Amino acid sequence: MSNPKISIEEFVKFRDLIYDACGIFFANNKRYFLEARITPRLQIHGFSSFGEYYRLIAHGSRGKEEARKLLDSITTHETSFFREMPQFQALKSEIFPKLIAEKQSGIKRIRIWSAACSSGEEPYTTAMLLSEDPTLSKPPWQVELIGTDLSETILARAQKGIYSEYALRNTPAPYKLKYFAKVGYEYHIKNQLRQRVQFSQLNLCDAVKMKSMRGFDLIFCRNTLIYFDFRSKTRVVEDLCNSLVPGGYLFLSMTESLFGVSDRFRTTRLAGTVLYQKVVEP
Numbered sequence: 001m002s003n004p005k006i007s008i009e010e011f012v013k014f015r016d017l018i019y020d021a022c023g024i025f026f027a028n029n030k031r032y033f034l035e036a037r038i039t040p041r042l043q044i045h046g047f048s049s050f051g052e053y054y055r056l057i058a059h060g061s062r063g064k065e066e067a068r069k070l071l072d073s074i075t076t077h078e079t080s081f082f083r084e085m086p087q088f089q090a091l092k093s094e095i096f097p098k099l100i101a102e103k104q105s106g107i108k109r110i111r112i113w114s115a116a117c118s119s120g121e122e123p124y125t126t127a128m129l130l131s132e133d134p135t136l137s138k139p140p141w142q143v144e145l146i147g148t149d150l151s152e153t154i155l156a157r158a159q160k161g162i163y164s165e166y167a168l169r170n171t172p173a174p175y176k177l178k179y180f181a182k183v184g185y186e187y188h189i190k191n192q193l194r195q196r197v198q199f200s201q202l203n204l205c206d207a208v209k210m211k212s213m214r215g216f217d218l219i220f221c222r223n224t225l226i227y228f229d230f231r232s233k234t235r236v237v238e239d240l241c242n243s244l245v246p247g248g249y250l251f252l253s254m255t256e257s258l259f260g261v262s263d264r265f266r267t268t269r270l271a272g273t274v275l276y277q278k279v280v281e282p
């Protein structure tokens with residue numbers, strides 16, 4: 001029996017449901033992509049139409065749980081350690097020394113948030129660099145490192161900290177040796193590093209929860225806003241800006257830009273990469 005096809009009306013219903021839940025927007029040309037991603041969920045439930053599956057999510061008693069699974073199946077979790085290396089070079093050689101100098105006479109505390117951290121490679125990379133820093137790795141400095149994502153399934157993987165060789169393809173050899181235990185073909189993050197990152201579930205479009213995220217010196221939100229439309233991107237960027245301290249930095253991917261999205265940041269070029277710095281408001 002051939003797989004059911006998604007009609008234009010069903011596509012619109014799923015598109016709107018996904019958009020309202022997490023800000024990801026599927027344009028009309030993504031109809032067959034969405035069909036392919038949702039089809040396995042239909043098969044698991046033994047449904048023969050997208051309409052039946054939609055009713056389960058919208059009206060069924062297990063709707064919420066199934067909506068989570070649907071979002072897991074349509075989101076892209078692609079990531080790796082030391083992804084976009086120049087940004088981590090800037091972190092190590094420019095941002096850390098700058099924060100140390102700025103906070104020398106005050107509270108020696110730094111707060112870093114990896115928003116949309118997927119399976120944890122991004123915050124663990126930051127944790128490695130912090131552990132290597134001669135100043136920040138020791139008291140009295142306290143560095144809080146938080147990793148959040150929409151997906152609880154992917155966060156469970158982050159918490160486990162078990163990776164393939166492929167996830168470590170950009171990782172310099174000394175870091176591989178120092179921070180991972182090789183078990184067969186797997187690389188297990190060592191406990192001392194695992195304990196440095198606190199993971200929790202957070203939807204960037206949850207305005208109430210976003211309000212509880214305040215006082216961060218640095219925020220990573222890379223390779224995520226590209227899936228959002230202008231409206232949800234603008235709203236999330238505004239919230240992320242509110243979460244940063246004045247002068248704090250937002251790391252986007254090198255292929256992303258805030259042009260036309262927010263005037264509360266200025267671009268700054270550091271160590272061959274572009275970062276966004278929150279403007280100090282009068």
Ligand SMILES: C[S@@+](CC[C@H](N)C(=O)[O-])C[C@H]1O[C@@H](n2cnc3c(N)ncnc32)[C@H](O)[C@@H]1O
Pocket residue numbers: 021022023024075076077078079080083115116117118119122148149150151154202203204205221222223224
């Ligand atoms: C491509 S990964 C990026 C991982 C990492 N930041 C990097 O650049 O390597 C995108 C992540 O964004 C998460 N995501 C998508 N929509 C989200 C939302 N509304 N709130 C929080 N996370 C979201 C997905 O679950 C996925 O893990």
